Amino acid sequence: MSNNGRKNPRLVADDRRRKKTAKPQATQATKSTRRKTAPKRKSGRKAPLVVRLFGGLFGWIFRLIWAATWRITAVVALIVGMAVLYTYSTLPDVREVLDGRARGSVTLRDRDGEVFAWRGDQFGGVVTAETVSPHLKNAVVATEDKRFYRHFGISPRGVAGAVRINLSEGRGPLSGHGGSTITQQTAKLLCLGVKYDKSVWESEQDYVQDCRRGSLWRKAKEAIYALAMEAKYTKNEILSIYLNRAYMGSGAFGAEAAAQRYFGRHAAELNPQQSAILAGLLTAPTRLAPTTNLQRSHDRAATVLRLMYQQGYLSEEEMEAAQNNPAMLSEAAEAQTGGYFADWVMESGPDFFTRDTTEDVLISTTLDQRIQRAAEEALQAVFDEKVKDGSKAQAAIVVMSADGAVRAMVGGRKTKVTGAFNRATMANRQTGSAFKPFVYATALELGYSFNSTVVDEPYCLDIPGSGRWCPENYTRKHYGRVTLADALRRSLNVPAVKVSEAVGREQVRKVASDFGIESSLADGPALALGASESTLLEMTGAYAGILNGGSSVTPYGLVELSLLGEEEPMMGAGGGIGERVIREEAAKELMFMMNQVVMTGTGGRAKLPDREVAGKTGTTQAARDAWFLGFSADYVAGVWMGYDDNSPLQGVTGGGLPAEIWREVMIRVHDGLEPKPLPMLRGQQVATDRDIDPRPQQQPQQQPQRGRGETAVERILRDLLGGGNR
Known part of the structure; x- marks a missing residue:
């Protein structure tokens, strides 16, 4: 067959090797394509409806909460920021807020200028x-x-x-x-x-x-x-x-x-x-x-x-x-000395400078820390040695100078206290026979003498509205004719009442009041026997008046008050010696009589070994209160002992534990001090027990003479009656 003049192509075998090489490339491209398209195939699958519903609901809730949370947070932050900004604008300068006290402070210094107590803020x-x-x-x-x-x-x-x-x-x-x-x-x-x-x-x-x-x-x-x-x-x-x-x-x-x-x-x-x-x-x-x-x-x-x-x-x-x-x-x-004293000083000053002060106040005081420690140690020693464990009996002590400057104060057995009940200044208790020196001070001021006599014998008195009152002596005995000195030495009650009635209760009340006993004094004949109430501070101050020669004193602890940083004081001392109460000669006779109380009378336990002292015991009815107050030439001290609930003391009289506490205090107080004689009457003799004729005797009448004996006291007092405590 003709091919139209063209040559047929040459026959060649297939190149199998080249085909084999190209095939893997095609495979790789395919795989790549598959990988890219795989997600599309996966997303195409639908999740179950329930899962999708719950997932959507959860997401919606989360978004809602988140939206609300950040909005609320923003609002809260804005509010807080505004609040902080406003507060910031109200803050004062730092110097204005360093002292934030509502009250001021009170710093108390002793007689030597040393700080011993603080009060206030x-x-x-x-x-x-x-x-x-x-x-x-x-x-x-x-x-x-x-x-x-x-x-x-x-x-x-x-x-x-x-x-x-x-x-x-x-x-x-x-x-x-x-x-x-x-x-x-x-x-x-x-x-x-x-x-x-x-x-x-x-x-x-x-x-x-x-x-x-x-x-x-x-x-x-x-x-x-x-x-x-x-x-x-x-x-x-x-x-x-x-x-x-x-x-x-x-x-x-x-x-x-x-x-x-x-x-x-x-x-x-x-x-x-x-x-x-x-x-x-x-x-x-x-x-x-x-x-x-x-x-x-x-x-x-x-x-x-x-x-x-x-x-x-x-x-x-x-x-x-x-x-x-x-x-x-x-x-x-x-x-922690002088807690009771510091509290008393704070009360004695004006509130706007003490308890309610808004200023920082400095107070100079009369406190003697040596004497304060002596008083505290003496009290502790007697209670440790002579008071049975568990006893709730209390005691108080005041020591002062003759001008009323308080040197030490103990208001109870617990001494390391602040704001406690102060028995030296707050407790009004019957004074008992510790009051009798003011009866005899009145008689001495009116012309009687320490050796004037009075008959101690049974007497009764008809008190209108109260009936017949027949006081008795502590011993339930009578001692016939006694001198005033001997009557005080023995703390006889009948003679004290007779003398008080003779000179007149109003005169006795006036003398005691003038000496600084400001508490209400009894109206009846029991006035002479300490039926009235008084504080230990008042009584000690009254005895200081005897020591200084018969002038009144106002006990004081505050000497000077001033503001911190100020040189001029805001106020000075509020106490000291006042007007004369009795003649100096009468005070000397009374000191002599009180000296005999310690030397040979009821206060024998208070006798000091190296110096003259004088004092008087006091025990109230049923022994609810026991006192001893007295002085040396340097210091006056008073001691009270009793129960806060007015219970009777067991076997305690003023001549017992109080006299012993007083002695221990005064021994420590006078440690290192040169002994000084008391400024008392000297060169006279006091009748002894042998000289007292218990049979009433008619004495020749004499005209009263200041500072001389007056034997006609018996005639003046013969029909007066009285009674009381030891």
């Missing part, structure tokens, strides 16, 4: 975080808020930890541990900026309690205030406010007051041991105060020192050294 002065001892600063941070310099005012970790601890201990989440930062505690001390208003709160205590409330709303406000403080103040400024306003026990507000109160030094001078005690007080200032329980304070300080070591503020050696040598109180803080 003590504030030693402004300190800062930079000026206090670094040990104190570190101790406070380690104890109260170890992350203080790292947080922004509140500590979520601290709050969460506190809630966990409270729940584990069975309390509510906000009860007990608070987890508060130092900034939050400072905000609380500032009462969140709310100032005390008398029209809102009934008392300052209610105001403080309201500031310390721990409700959830209160916590929220506290957190906002803390955030504002962090924005307004530096960390050290916040810590400075805290160190100045925190209460540290015993009336001390702030680190400086506490350092001076407990250790007698400035806050800048505190060592680690002292700093640990102050930092430990912040959790429970009243219970942990070293003046309340020093051992408990030391135990807490040891924990603070351990925290300081754990946080790198102390080395292990420093911690152990501090724990092995705990801080001790200053002498003034340890002694």
